Amino acid sequence: MxxxxxxxxxxxxxxxxxxxxxxxxxxxxxxxxxxxxxxxxxxxxxxxxxxxxxxxxxxxxxxxxxxxxxxxxxxxxxxxxxxxxxxxxxxxxxxxxxxxxxxxxxxxxxxxxxxxxxxxxxxxxxxxxxxxxxxxxxxxxxxxxxxxxxxxxxxxxxxxxxxxxxxxxxxxxxxxxxxxxxxxxxxxxxxxxxxxxxxxxxxxxxxAPVSATADTINQKVYFVDKDDKLELLTHILQNDIKESVLVFSRTKHGADKIARKLQSHKISAEAIHGNKSQNQRQNALSNFKNGKTRILVATDIAARGIDIDELKYVLNFELSDVSETYVHRIGRTGRAGAEGSSISFVDGLDLANLKNTEKLIGKKIPVEKDHPFHTDNLVAQKRDSNNKSFTPRPRVQSRETTGSKKPNNKSNFTRNR
Missing domain, CATH: 3.40.50.300 (P-loop containing nucleotide triphosphate hydrolases)
Incomplete structure (x- = not known):
């Protein structure tokens, strides 16, 4: 028709x-x-x-x-x-x-x-x-x-x-x-x-009820330790993705932190959330639409209504506790039959949310392992086990205090267990 x-x-x-x-x-x-x-x-x-x-x-x-x-x-x-x-x-x-x-x-x-x-x-x-x-x-x-x-x-x-x-x-x-x-x-x-x-x-x-995700969206999960998420995001934006990306943060403070981190690496980024003034929010959205700002970091409420033609990438820095929110978030790409991609960072605390999200959409989301901060298979095994939830034990010592770097393809979940 x-x-x-x-x-x-x-x-x-x-x-x-x-x-x-x-x-x-x-x-x-x-x-x-x-x-x-x-x-x-x-x-x-x-x-x-x-x-x-x-x-x-x-x-x-x-x-x-x-x-x-x-x-x-x-x-x-x-x-x-x-x-x-x-x-x-x-x-x-x-x-x-x-x-x-x-x-x-x-x-x-x-x-x-x-x-x-x-x-x-x-x-x-x-x-x-x-x-x-x-x-x-x-x-x-x-x-x-x-x-x-x-x-x-x-x-x-x-x-x-x-x-x-x-x-x-x-x-x-x-x-x-x-x-x-x-x-x-x-x-x-x-x-x-x-x-x-x-x-x-x-x-x-x-x-397309809320449990459905568009077939045109290529969905991937990145297993990553919580403290490495900012580094992984920076790595992806510097090496893998050159286009504009809408990044979702669970909190207003988190959105600001992500934007500052990217700016420190010379990646143009702005945050949009409820604590911003109306002019700030509109300027950030306008800059993102016209390409002046490459990365827009948004909370869910502030992002509702964002309509960007041909947006190719949506990235979930954390998964929401509400599974339906995942569908709304990634629906910002792959619109009207166009192709798009969604990336979701998942650490141990996000595993329950991932499980619920996959149950809602009726399929497993493929895991992308080809990145420097991938954890080992223990996380994926835990996800597919019969355990209802998995909470990793606290770290003995934070890398933020020691200054040491996390070796590639090692899992803190494994180390601490």
Whole structure:
């Protein structure tokens, strides 16, 4: 199927051609016709499936065909993070470049004056994070009384970030007669209840559930001692990978530490996380997109919404305790059928997370042994044994105090056992 088969109007088709789009992804193919018909929709889709275009394109077409000229907010897209909100607004701008519609994104962490001024001029499509939207509503700058379409994006992440109560407050302010589009990668009980309370006879679209990883992503695990991870990362970036890499860190402090280490080796790197100001985060993301910064080190929440065309490499400095996060992380590469690679560093403390991740995705991730910091096979044997977990004994002495270097292909797990 081609986009020309979806009964889209010429201004949107022309915009899609400009973007280089010809063939819709599965979720776009399934969702666009139903949304054009005004149906409520319940969508299950992982990162990188083209979800934003799946709702943005038909929303733009429906608004354009109504040709309603007033200053009312007609569409609200609610999303958990600033980065994702900005990405969504950029998509509306791209697909609607040939339409006379006004889009705006609002989020916290910056002064509200510019956003307020734009709101008072009138907006057709508003993309917002919950906190800033509630601020504007309480100040009577925003009214949702004339809303026609409500999109709740990344509902499960809303739950993870503690925004569900804010979302429920916003929902109470919406007109009962509206079209609702609800997207979530996973559906824990609270999210399922929320969806059931919001939707009316929805079309259900499920594409690539969270347990699936794209076949186009070449996944590898590097077994490495915890204290050697920074050295291994530096080695890989200096010798094996010359392209841009998105590196995931479990903590904000860890992200900063990784970026500083790479900078000390003359590798351009920046960190992006919740403690950074909005300007810092946007500058880092912009530098990464345009190639000025080669390595972007991100925490999971800050990275949600990062959409980089043709990103070839994602690297997990640590595995997350939440197995589904692995799928979201590596979904930043291998998008829309393109090839990509993911690398995951695993030490003894990560073994349980690796086991759970492999159980979720339904396959073993190949181990890459051809690097100077590979541990011996004991780690892999422990992973495949019947033991539920494996915690290595503490070291007798740290190399940070002795200054000695770790011999190649030796395992500290072996030494200390």
């Amino acid at each position: 081609l986009f020309t088969d979806l009964k889209l109007i010429k201004p949107i088709l022309d915009a899609l051609i400009t973007e280089g789009y010809t063939q819709p992804t599965p979720i776009q193919e399934k969702a666009i016709p139903s949304i054009l018909q005004g149906r409520d929709l319940l969508g299950t889709a992982q990162t990188g499936t083209g979800k934003t275009a799946a709702f943005a394109i038909p929303i733009l077409q429906n608004l354009a065909e109504k040709n309603s000229r007033n200053n009312n907010i007609k569409v609200l897209v609610l999303t958990p993070t600033r980065e994702l909100a900005i990405q969504i607004e950029e998509s509306f701008n791209a697909y609607g470049r040939n339409l006379n519609l006004r889009n705006l994104v609002v989020f916290g962490g910056v002064k509200q004056a510019a956003q307020e001024k734009a709101l008072r001029r009138g907006v057709d499509i508003l993309v917002a994070t919950p906190g800033r939207l509630l601020d504007f509503i309480s100040q009577r700058i925003v009214s949702l009384q004339n809303l026609e379409v409500f999109v709740l994006d990344e509902a499960d992440r809303m739950l993870d970030m503690g925004f569900v109560h804010d979302v429920k407050r916003i929902i109470k302010l919406l007109p009962p007669k509206r079209q609702t589009l609800f997207f979530s990668a996973t559906f824990p009980d609270e999210i399922s209840k929320l969806a059931n309370s919001m939707l009316s006879n929805p079309v259900k679209v499920e594409v």
